[in-house]
Amino acid sequence: MMKPATERLRIGVVGLGRLGKRHAENLAYRVRGATLAAACSPLEAELAWARDALPEPRLYADYADLLADPQLDAVWLVTPSSLHAQQIVDALRAGKHVFCEKPLSLDVAECERVLAEAVRYPHLQATIGFMRRFDPSYRDAFDKIAAGQIGRPFLVRSQTTDKNDNDGFFVRFAATSGGIFLDCTVHDIDVARWLLGKPRATRVFAAGTIALHEGLREFGDVDNGVAICEFEGGKLAMFYASRTQAHGNDTHSEVVGTAGALTIGRNPRANRVEIYDATGIRNECTPNFFDRFEDAFLHEARAFVASVQNAPGKGDAAQSGATLADALEATRIGVALRESLQSGEAVTL
Amino acid sequence: MMKPATERLRIGVVGLGRLGKRHAENLAYRVRGATLAAACSPLEAELAWARDALPEPRLYADYADLLADPQLDAVWLVTPSSLHAQQIVDALRAGKHVFCEKPLSLDVAECERVLAEAVRYPHLQATIGFMRRFDPSYRDAFDKIAAGQIGRPFLVRSQTTDKNDNDGFFVRFAATSGGIFLDCTVHDIDVARWLLGKPRATRVFAAGTIALHEGLREFGDVDNGVAICEFEGGKLAMFYASRTQAHGNDTHSEVVGTAGALTIGRNPRANRVEIYDATGIRNECTPNFFDRFEDAFLHEARAFVASVQNAPGKGDAAQSGATLADALEATRIGVALRESLQSGEAVTL
Amino acid sequence: MMKPATERLRIGVVGLGRLGKRHAENLAYRVRGATLAAACSPLEAELAWARDALPEPRLYADYADLLADPQLDAVWLVTPSSLHAQQIVDALRAGKHVFCEKPLSLDVAECERVLAEAVRYPHLQATIGFMRRFDPSYRDAFDKIAAGQIGRPFLVRSQTTDKNDNDGFFVRFAATSGGIFLDCTVHDIDVARWLLGKPRATRVFAAGTIALHEGLREFGDVDNGVAICEFEGGKLAMFYASRTQAHGNDTHSEVVGTAGALTIGRNPRANRVEIYDATGIRNECTPNFFDRFEDAFLHEARAFVASVQNAPGKGDAAQSGATLADALEATRIGVALRESLQSGEAVTL
Amino acid sequence: MMKPATERLRIGVVGLGRLGKRHAENLAYRVRGATLAAACSPLEAELAWARDALPEPRLYADYADLLADPQLDAVWLVTPSSLHAQQIVDALRAGKHVFCEKPLSLDVAECERVLAEAVRYPHLQATIGFMRRFDPSYRDAFDKIAAGQIGRPFLVRSQTTDKNDNDGFFVRFAATSGGIFLDCTVHDIDVARWLLGKPRATRVFAAGTIALHEGLREFGDVDNGVAICEFEGGKLAMFYASRTQAHGNDTHSEVVGTAGALTIGRNPRANRVEIYDATGIRNECTPNFFDRFEDAFLHEARAFVASVQNAPGKGDAAQSGATLADALEATRIGVALRESLQSGEAVTL
Known part of the structure; x- marks a missing residue:
């Protein structure tokens, strides 16, 4: 009304x-x-x-x-x-x-x-x-967890990976983006905290590599990064961020609990069409976050x-x-990931 | 703008x-x-x-x-x-x-x-x-066919199947619905004509059964119907309509061409969530056409x-x-399907 | 032992x-x-x-x-x-x-x-x-039906479709193959009877087209055929046979019951690999029945x-x-399908 | 012969x-x-x-x-x-x-x-x-990589996760198993090295948690563990091992390259059957490694x-x-993961 x-x-x-x-x-x-x-x-x-x-x-x-x-x-x-x-x-x-x-x-x-x-x-x-909290599929997963469908959730695996952009917008953006973890993984960090009940992060480790975009090196940034985040209460998260995917924007997450697991977006289908041809059976993929999260x-x-x-x-x-507090935590963890990437050491929060 | x-x-x-x-x-x-x-x-x-x-x-x-x-x-x-x-x-x-x-x-x-x-x-x-012509996935399929991606399309398989409704609304509706083919399959008929280039239908055959809703019998209707439609130029369609699906509204279509095929909505996923539990890995399904075709x-x-x-x-x-002409054809074919169901004979159009 | x-x-x-x-x-x-x-x-x-x-x-x-x-x-x-x-x-x-x-x-x-x-x-x-009765997946479906998992089964949809063979072996074979329904669909007929509890077939209708292989015309054969088979007790089957698939041998079946449905082989995956590239996400398909049913x-x-x-x-x-009786029934139905294809009329058994 | x-x-x-x-x-x-x-x-x-x-x-x-x-x-x-x-x-x-x-x-x-x-x-x-190197799907992935289908591979994500065993065999086995990384992840380590061209590992980090089996605590072991492994040349691996999955043995791997990616076993389907019922559409999962890798x-x-x-x-x-050298490397990395789990620090190899 x-x-x-x-x-x-x-x-x-x-x-x-x-x-x-x-x-x-x-x-x-x-x-x-x-x-x-x-x-x-x-x-x-x-x-x-x-x-x-x-x-x-x-x-x-x-x-x-x-x-x-x-x-x-x-x-x-x-x-x-x-x-x-x-x-x-x-x-x-x-x-x-x-x-x-x-x-x-x-x-x-x-x-x-x-x-x-x-x-x-x-x-x-x-x-x-x-x-991402308001995407209907993420929301459905949140509700199912709240209803106890997977028992106690203790592990989130989440990724934000973009289709490779040969123009390298993000390379030019690297000076101010904060790096791949603060630019991309920050979404996964928020998802992990949200789905795991907002536990406090205690330690992180990150690593990364430049697969294609050498221009990132001068900024200490990478085009593919992986990370582990430990939370209090024995909760865990694994993250993957990439700028170089061939197939599209592949944003997906998984939550593992003591009685089951949920994945959200595991195949980033562009729509409901499947194509059968001499290469096999395939679906096209979501091209970018802007369309994916409309x-x-x-x-x-x-x-x-x-x-x-x-x-x-x-x-x-x-x-x-x-909330602002959630955003602060996301930045705090993202900064720690960047620090770990650069030092090669685990960072205690 | x-x-x-x-x-x-x-x-x-x-x-x-x-x-x-x-x-x-x-x-x-x-x-x-x-x-x-x-x-x-x-x-x-x-x-x-x-x-x-x-x-x-x-x-x-x-x-x-x-x-x-x-x-x-x-x-x-x-x-x-x-x-x-x-x-x-x-x-x-x-x-x-x-x-x-x-x-x-x-x-x-x-x-x-x-x-x-x-x-x-x-x-x-x-x-x-x-x-259905305006569903983004059906539209994508139409465009791919128009672009020649599957060669010359010659066969459509399409279904409109509803989640079983124990209340039996459609039983009460049976007197005026025109029967399952005019009520449900008419969508598949339009899809088939649209994806095959609007060929003229030449012959149909239909069969059906009452799986659950005996109340349909007095109306000469069925709760599950199957049909074949032949078009000029050697084009074909197969249809399935059902009122009794357990898993949801499962509206999907397939187009087979000389160089490939496309399916639209083959798995009627409710969203992007998959559930992992002791019964396996599953997705929930679209509950009804109203949500599916929003x-x-x-x-x-x-x-x-x-x-x-x-x-x-x-x-x-x-x-x-x-167009009105398209709608006339859909009704003409749907009526012929009903006639075939009732007579047990193929009906020439 | x-x-x-x-x-x-x-x-x-x-x-x-x-x-x-x-x-x-x-x-x-x-x-x-x-x-x-x-x-x-x-x-x-x-x-x-x-x-x-x-x-x-x-x-x-x-x-x-x-x-x-x-x-x-x-x-x-x-x-x-x-x-x-x-x-x-x-x-x-x-x-x-x-x-x-x-x-x-x-x-x-x-x-x-x-x-x-x-x-x-x-x-x-x-x-x-x-x-096909001994394929582990078909067998699993049979066992699940026997255990009542889908209620009373009343509809089988089944197909035998081969990867297109430009050499046209089956064209040369057409004189003695019995036609597409006796050569290919006969498997689906047996599957349908087996999964539906061996009901007696009462009426069939078939149609077909030549999509690619004009050489079949002189034999009254087609390279794509569709059919409906009615059984006593309100049971139904739909069949599809093709010689012209682009993606591989795609043999699959579906059984619909009053409380659920099962599909067997709906995506004819060659193996457990999925390929992510600029065309999307895909799996390769089983090349032929010989490998599929090893x-x-x-x-x-x-x-x-x-x-x-x-x-x-x-x-x-x-x-x-x-049994021999099963094989007789498969031939009887296959012959009726061929007769329907040629006459354009439904054939009563 | x-x-x-x-x-x-x-x-x-x-x-x-x-x-x-x-x-x-x-x-x-x-x-x-x-x-x-x-x-x-x-x-x-x-x-x-x-x-x-x-x-x-x-x-x-x-x-x-x-x-x-x-x-x-x-x-x-x-x-x-x-x-x-x-x-x-x-x-x-x-x-x-x-x-x-x-x-x-x-x-x-x-x-x-x-x-x-x-x-x-x-x-x-x-x-x-x-x-695992001889599983047909892993072998197909290896061959596709060797043929250059995904460009230069630089990241492997691989997991070995078992269906939860309430009897806790692995708890009794914990004293001699070497812990979850040496018992389970060692397979993923070998897969990663094999698919990435046998690069030398340079640094690892691991974390873990006990989700269900408290009996592991006295052995310093966990029932869920995650890890990152860095290799020379900017190659990376992420591992996940679990003893507590609800849905089955879920052994799968992913290889990301500069021009595409491959997954092996992403959905650990038990067979080709899909079940449609009021809970949605699902497949059952491989129960254990013994069947999965027959x-x-x-x-x-x-x-x-x-x-x-x-x-x-x-x-x-x-x-x-x-080779024995491969096996030595797998043990060396597995031992380092265990050390990292216990120390909370990254371990340099």
């Missing part, structure tokens, strides 16, 4: 790149309790898109002006990672709930500063966009809006998305 | 049952070139839903009043099957494009009367909602609107959906 | 072509209760092979001489189809148990003559080699020997393989 | 437990170039079995007596692990080729002593039974015999099985 306009959450989206446009459209048209009331971008072309494609949001070129808009309840940050931390703090100070794309920050200390500030605004919700971005937005509306004043406690 | 409101196709939806609501929401929020301008239902509860859930459509209790609305370009019929034929004719006479849920009619002569009338309105488009209904609506807007005045020639 | 030589079944194999060699080796080395005591072939090269590869069997160039060997308990016929019927009769008259490769005969009357003769030798066992031929031989030894004097009643 | 008896390799099998019996039967009946000429066991029951089931081998209760048999070319050791090293040395000193079940030894120094001795017998072949044991025996016969005097250089 659609809410009357006066009861809807009024949201301003900030950043209108490819992913920002998707979020904006979802919020404008597909999230019942929300109104996309404003949009912000420093780029005129993006604002022009907003004028055409969105239902008359107020447009801002400057984030501070958007924050000053008294007709906004929440901001939706789809901005460069390096801006996230300060923009979140600014939003909270302006009295806005905040959704921010991952990562919170690549720097643990900066993450901690945001958390220290956020604690002053317990009535506001702040969520970091680990969208539904997840939508469900994530709906969940954020619902949790703000259904549990006003409860802040993070009400939400199913990743 | 969103169209200015003045260029959008103004649509009135007629019938607001479960499927009507879905169509209405798609048209209201997810089809860029469309405005859901009106809605019609004889039931006050459905109109109340429309007031809440839709963006202020004009509401009508009577179909004639909706047709008289000059601010409508098209009508969208999600009404009982027995009304379709006359409502389509009325819409065309009122100068409206028309989308109508399948079937056109269960009666061949009635189908032919609608076609005879429609030929007088060549500038109006009339589409019957065989939504995307298809949306793409179908987008395609209708796009074809009206991009090819004004070209009528059926412009469309990717099923 | 190996039997003392004196208790073993002494077998003479007749025909040492590719399949005959396989049977001979299985009987010689892998069937505990058997001794391969003799071999017969009119070809010196095949006898030379026997001298090298087998453990000193007595060798015969002439079948009559082998039948006269008093030190033989059973004969194993792997000879041209046209010889089967008379050779079986001769074996029974000579007091030998007999295993014979399928088919019993392509002619119903000839099948009936063999049965009429066999009834005079109730203490001798005669089995026709429908090896195990089945062995288990078939073991079952024959065990049934003769464990149930002496009980004749066909003791066996798990196809 | 069968070899004349005088040219066959005369083999004596030592140890006639469950696996010994399988080896003995394979050698006796299914390996063309071999004669099972002798068998040795200290247990009268096992010798009685040999008298019944094998073709008249000479029987010995004492290994020294068997070694003294001048009519033997090779010995086949299926004895307790702790005896392997000395028995291999004794066999070589007696001038016999030797096949020995894995492991060579759980102790690196002892492995090295065997290698030091073996170097004195370059004309004799010594193979350790890592049978074919591998046979091919392993054939390969050993062929390599001795085809390349006399070339010793290890001729063989496709694991």
Whole structure:
């Protein structure tokens, strides 16, 4: 049932790149309790898109002006990672709930500063966009585990592997990406913590190699990385990240419990078609995360809006998305993985 | 890019049952070139839903009043099957494009009367909602065939099988459903014609059995039916329809060509989760057509609107959906299957 | 446990072509209760092979001489189809148990003559080699059905489809093969009867097309055929046979029951390898029936020997393989399918 | 083609437990170039079995007596692990080729002593039974890699996981098994080295947990273990071993290369049957390694015999099985994994 306009959450989206446009459209048209009331971008072309494609949001070129808009309840940050931390703090100070794309920050200390500030605004919700939690298949797995279907879960194996990009975008991006573990594996870290009941990580080890992209070497980065993460209570995770897959974006996870196991996405099928020809029987694969997680971005937005509306004043406690604390842990573990990769030693957390 | 409101196709939806609501929401929020301008239902509860859930459509209790609305370009019929034929004719006479849920009619002569009338309105488009054509996987298969990936297609095997419903809704529905072939297989017939290049059917044979639902016997219906359809040019189709599957709604199709084959939906996976336990490794299955084809209904609506807007005045020639002529053929073949089931003889068309 | 030589079944194999060699080796080395005591072939090269590869069997160039060997308990016929019927009769008259490769005969009357003769030798066992019954997966399905896992089985869908052979061996073979239904579908017919509890067939309909091999036309044969078979008690079967598959030999079957269904070999995987590359994820397929059913031929031989030894004097009643009566029914149905293909009419049995 | 008896390799099998019996039967009946000429066991029951089931081998209760048999070319050791090293040395000193079940030894120094001795017998072949190399699917993957189908392989992920055994045989076995990595992962180590071109391992890290079997704690062992192994040249391996799977023995491996990847056994299907019921669509799983690798044991025996016969005097250089050097490396890496598990530190090799 659609809410009357006066009861809807009024949201301003900030950043209108490819992913920002998707979020904006979802919020404008597909999230019942929300109104996309404003949009912000420093780029005129993006604002022009907003004028055409969105239902008359107020447009801002400057984030501070958007924050000053008294007709906004929440901001939706789809901005460069390096801006996230300060923009979140600014939003909270302006009295806005905040959704921010991952990562919170690549720097643990900066993450901690945001958390220290956020604690002053317990009535506001702040969520970091680990969208995988809202993919229907990941959600189904989570629910099955919660229902006890695999007994006690104790091991997660999870991977984020991209189709090889000969253009090497991520090589040029390597200086600021934080490296493969902070850029890719951070999703698997969040998945592992989420599916294992948020245990505390105690030790990690990582290794990696450059299979194809020698340009990464100067940044201390790799195009294929593997890692083990030990958690308290005898829980474990194994991670694999790659930039060089031939078959597509292959994001999948497995949870092993004492009475069974679940896999999510083990064959990254593009769709329901199978092709029979002289090479055998095959399915094509999801080309990239953007297509793979199309539904997840939508469900994530709906969940954020619902949790703000259904549990006003409860802040993070009400939400199913990743809290700032979750995001801090993901960064903390990701940084430790990078440190282990570089030192060759296990890193104790 | 969103169209200015003045260029959008103004649509009135007629019938607001479960499927009507879905169509209405798609048209209201997810089809860029469309405005859901009106809605019609004889039931006050459905109109109340429309007031809440839709963006202020004009509401009508009577179909004639909706047709008289000059601010409508098209009508969208999600009404009982027995009304379709006359409502389509009325819409065309009122100068409206028309989308109508399948079937056109269960009666061949009635189908032919609608076609005879429609030929007088060549500038109006009339589409019957065989939504399977718009499922992304079926569409991918169609495109691969068109690109020659399996050589010349000559055989389709296709099935529509429902999860067993102990409540026996379809038993009560048997008096008016037209029987299993006209109710279920009609989709497979359309798929076969569509994937094989619309060849003319020449002969059919059908057989069936009652596996569980004895109540069907008085209607001459069965709960499991099989059929063969021969087309001109040596093309063939095999069909299976069932009301009694244990595992879910299992709608799948296969196309065999001279250089390969394609299957669509061979394993009707509910999602990307696999469950490992003492019984083996399994996936759950799609529970019903409504969930299975959620995307298809949306793409179908987008395609209708796009074809009206991009090819004004070209009528059926412009469309990717099923034309009235396609719907007539589906009914003609379905009726022949029923006749064969009852006579035990092959039926020549 | 190996039997003392004196208790073993002494077998003479007749025909040492590719399949005959396989049977001979299985009987010689892998069937505990058997001794391969003799071999017969009119070809010196095949006898030379026997001298090298087998453990000193007595060798015969002439079948009559082998039948006269008093030190033989059973004969194993792997000879041209046209010889089967008379050779079986001769074996029974000579007091030998007999295993014979399928088919019993392509002619119903000839099948009936063999049965009429066999009834005079109730203490001798005669089995026709429908090896699919002994494939471990088909056997597992049979056992699960017998245990009630799918409720009451009422529909079998089964196919025998070969990888396309551009050399067209089967075209040259068309004059004597009996056509695609008697050559290929006969296996599916036996599978359907076996899995459905041996119901009596009541009516069939068949259709077919020539997709690639025009040379078949003069023989009234097709390279792709489809069929429906109705059995008493509301049981049904659908068959598909093809000579033109691109991906391999794809022999698979499905059994639908009132509480579930089973498929056997739905993806004809060559082995356990999956290949991930730019075309997607794929498995290679079984190239031909000879490789696909390697195990089945062995288990078939073991079952024959065990049934003769464990149930002496009980004749066909003791066996798990196809009896002469089963083989007669398979031929009767196959002939009816061919007749339907040619007449375009349903054929009542 | 069968070899004349005088040219066959005369083999004596030592140890006639469950696996010994399988080896003995394979050698006796299914390996063309071999004669099972002798068998040795200290247990009268096992010798009685040999008298019944094998073709008249000479029987010995004492290994020294068997070694003294001048009519033997090779010995086949299926004895307790702790005896392997000395028995291999004794066999070589007696001038016999030797096949020995894995492991060579759980102790690196002892492995090295065997290698030091073996170097004195370059004309004799010594193979350790890592049978996974001879599984047809693993072999197919190896051949595809050798043919360049996945580019340069750089990462192996491999697991050996057993169905949970509530009886806890492996708990009682823990005192002498060497722990989960030396008992189970040693197979994956050999697979990784074999598929990656035998690179030298440089560093390992391992972690583990007790999910169910607390009795392992006193032995410093775990029932689930994970590990990373780095090799020279930027090659990597990840391992998983488990004693507690619900679904079956799930032995599978993946090889990632610069142009594609291969998986072997990703779904450990028991056979070709799929079951459709109210829980979804499922396949049953291989129950244990003994069934899973039935074919591998046979091919392993054939390969050993062929390599001795085809390349006399070339010793290890001729063989496709694991050499003593391979076995030493597997033990060296396995011991390092155990050390890492216990210390929590990465171990440099």
